[in-house]
Amino acid sequence: MQIQLNGEAKHLAAGLTVAQLIDSLGLRGRRIAVERNEEIVPKSEHKITRLVDGDRIEIVHAIGGG
Amino acid sequence: MTDFLQDQPLRIAGHAFTSRLLVGTGKYKDFDETADAIAASGAEVVTFAVRRTNLGQDADQPNLLDVVPPDRFTLLPNTAGCYTAKDAVRTCKLARELLDGHKLVKLEVLGDDSTLYPNVTETLKAAEELLADGFDVMVYTSDDPIVARELERLGCCAIMPLGSLIGSGHGIQNPHNIRLIIEQTSVPVLVDAGIGTASDAAMAMELGCDGVLMNSAIAHARQPVLMASAMKKAVEAGREAFLAGRMPRRQTADPSSPFAGRING
Numbered sequence: 001m002q003i004q005l006n007g008e009a010k011h012l013a014a015g016l017t018v019a020q021l022i023d024s025l026g027l028r029g030r031r032i033a034v035e036r037n038e039e040i041v042p043k044s045e046h047k048i049t050r051l052v053d054g055d056r057i058e059i060v061h062a063i064g065g066g
Numbered sequence: 067m068t069d070f071l072q073d074q075p076l077r078i079a080g081h082a083f084t085s086r087l088l089v090g091t092g093k094y095k096d097f098d099e100t101a102d103a104i105a106a107s108g109a110e111v112v113t114f115a116v117r118r119t120n121l122g123q124d125a126d127q128p129n130l131l132d133v134v135p136p137d138r139f140t141l142l143p144n145t146a147g148c149y150t151a152k153d154a155v156r157t158c159k160l161a162r163e164l165l166d167g168h169k170l171v172k173l174e175v176l177g178d179d180s181t182l183y184p185n186v187t188e189t190l191k192a193a194e195e196l197l198a199d200g201f202d203v204m205v206y207t208s209d210d211p212i213v214a215r216e217l218e219r220l221g222c223c224a225i226m227p228l229g230s231l232i233g234s235g236h237g238i239q240n241p242h243n244i245r246l247i248i249e250q251t252s253v254p255v256l257v258d259a260g261i262g263t264a265s266d267a268a269m270a271m272e273l274g275c276d277g278v279l280m281n282s283a284i285a286h287a288r289q290p291v292l293m294a295s296a297m298k299k300a301v302e303a304g305r306e307a308f309l310a311g312r313m314p315r316r317q318t319a320d321p322s323s324p325f326a327g328r329i330n331g
Contacts, residue, residue, distance in 0.1 A: 006118040025121055031131050032119055033163035038156060040163045058118065060160050062130045064100060065115025065146050066090025066232075066281025 001053035012051065019046040021057070032061050073305065076277050078254055079170055079202035079223040081140055083110045086271070087301040088142070088256065090114075090281025094290065097133045103284050104134065106294035113142040113172050113279065116161050141165060142204065144172040149185065151175060151192035158196055171196065172226070172258075172279075174206035182232040182259075186213045190220070197221045206258050209243040211250060218251055225251050226258035226279060229270065233282045235262030238269055248274045264293075264300035271304025272312070 001014050005021075012021065018041050022028055034041045035058040041049050051057070075082035088111040094100040104112060112134045134141065143161030145154040158171045175192055177185040184207050196203050197220055204224035205217050214225045227247055230236035237260060238244060248255045254276035261267050261280040270278045278301055287293030325331070 006121060027119065030119075031129055031164060033116075033160045035156065035160055040159050042163060043166075058160070059121070060116050060164065061119045062114045062141075062143070062164060063117045064091040064094060064130055065144055066092045066113060066279075066285075 001051070003051055003054070004056040006058060014053075016051050017047055018049045018051065018057075021051065022046065022059070025059070027059065030061065032059050034059050073309065076254060078111075078204065081111075081170070083140070083277075085110045085298075085301075086277040086305055087267070087297055088113065088277055088279040089284060089294070090144075090279070091130060091134065092281050093285035097128050097130070099290055100130075101133045102291045103294040104139075106291045106298065107284065108298045109139075111140045111142050111279075113144050113281075115146050116143055116157050116164065117147075136165060136168075140170065141168065142170060142172045143168070145174050145192075147176070148174070149176050149178075149188070151188040151195065154188070154192040155195050155199075158201055159199075162201070169200060170202045170204065170223075172204045172206060173222075184208050184228070186210070189213075190216060193217055193220050193222055204256075209240050209247065211243060211246045214247045214255075215250060218253055222253065224254045224256055224276075226256045229257045229260030229266065232259040234260055235283060235286075236260055237262050237266035238273070241269065241273055244270070244275065245273050261297075264296045267297050267300040268304035268307070271301055272307050274308055277301070 002009055002011050018034055037056050076086050085108045087107055087109050089107050089109040090113045091100055114130055145157045148154040148157055154175050162168055173192055175185050175188040177183045193203050193205055203222045205222045206226045207213055209227040217225055229238040256277040256279050257270040257275050258279040261283045267278050284290050284294045
């Protein structure tokens with residue numbers, strides 16, 4: 001399947017969960033937040049939320065700003 | 067001795083702060099400089115931006131939240147870079163998730179790239195949505211008293227008019243409007259944007275602002291940590307001068323030494 005990850009196309013194995021995606025990106029345990037199709041995916045639901053073809057995923061973190 | 071220097075804390079949405087200087091975390095050379103400047107500023111409230119995580123980079127790279135740990139600072143996620151109410155609301159929801167339910171946000175919805183002037187129509191729309199969703203909204207706005215009044219009426223917990231354009235260092239261009247906003251507003255008023263140097267910060271506080279938020283004035287100083295220290299003192303000095311109440315202005319001179327007893331008298 002193909003998703004949009006932070007604005008870029010990415011091919012993934014079908015049925016991957018949000019938690020598995022985070023692991024595959026080396027982001028486990030990092031301070032991040034995830035949005036799927038413009039809806040927050042709470043941390044408590046990362047393991048049970050399965051991605052589907054066409055999902056638009058945003059993974060964000062805190063950076064310097066004023 | 068009477069402790070006449072004792073000030074009330076700055077209260078925002080149930081938080082109480084001793085420092086009336088709020089700082090940003092952008093434009094610093096590195097995280098060490100960021101941490102040193104924040105320490106020198108004495109700030110208790112620190113704002114930051116929310117951005118896409120860089121994917122494929124070293125996962126062990128330092129994180130801003132290690133520099134400003136949420137247990138030591140009151141973090142103020144901002145919506146910088148948002149040009150629509152929709153994007154600002156999404157950003158605040160991401161920040162709330164990032165900080166495990168944190169409700170305090172700095173809302174800014176910008177009009178265009180070259181001025182970064184607030185789009186007040188979108189700002190009002192976003193404020194209404196965020197407040198309905200339970201956020202505590204500190205709002206960046208123009209120095210228009212009517213817009214400020216409307217944002218307060220909606221329920222924003224702090225009104226933050228610009229002194230001048232973001233990052234311009236032009237100071238407070240319309241002190242009369244800032245004063246009008248202060249006089250009509252019950253929640254804290256903070257000048258956010260435009261501060262260039264210490265006297266600008268002192269001026270904001272002398273006008274009666276409850277606090278000042280700045281980033282570039284510190285981060286783009288030749289010596290940011292020293293400027294952070296200067297800003298701390300300027301905000302304190304301006305606050306004390308406001309509380310003390312300035313002397314009346316006069317059109318003519320008024321000697322400080324008595325006329326009586328002069329040798330030529």
